[in-house]
Amino acid sequence: MEIKTITSYHFVKTEDLNHHGTLYAGRTAEWFVEAGLIATSLYIPAENIVCLKIHGMSFTRPVHLGEITHFIARVVYTGKTRLLANVQMCVNEEEVLNGFITFVNVDRQGQPFPHGVVIDAATPEELALQGQAKELH
Secondary structure, eight states, X not given: OBOOEXXXXXXXXXXXXXXXXXXXXXXXXXXXXXXXXXXHXXXXXXXXXXXXXXXXXXXXXXXXXXXXXXXXXXXXXXXXXXXXXXXXXXXXXXXXXEEEEEEEEBOTTSOBOOOOOOOBOOSHHHHHHHHHHHHHO
């Protein structure tokens, strides 16, 4: 299957700020995982998806009140039951966060279940992301 990309947007409001007056990392983590889950749900039903691990969520700069963030998420690698998503957060086309998340396909009892999804990277960028994800697996 081809790599499908989703984009989601968030306006940074007062309730999203930490005690330094910048975007709270906990709120960012919520949006980060949500974007990854939406991208993963393009391949398997959302009710079967469980977040197993955030592999990294590294900021390059603070995000301030009133800025509009957008998250770019795509599943770049799959295993038998796992799907690894790459998620980037940008402000005004500047990447300010990047990381990976592992999701697991589970059955009704919450047990890992094969999903049958195989991701085919096509571009050099997709191949690079897939290589990074393989190293995490």
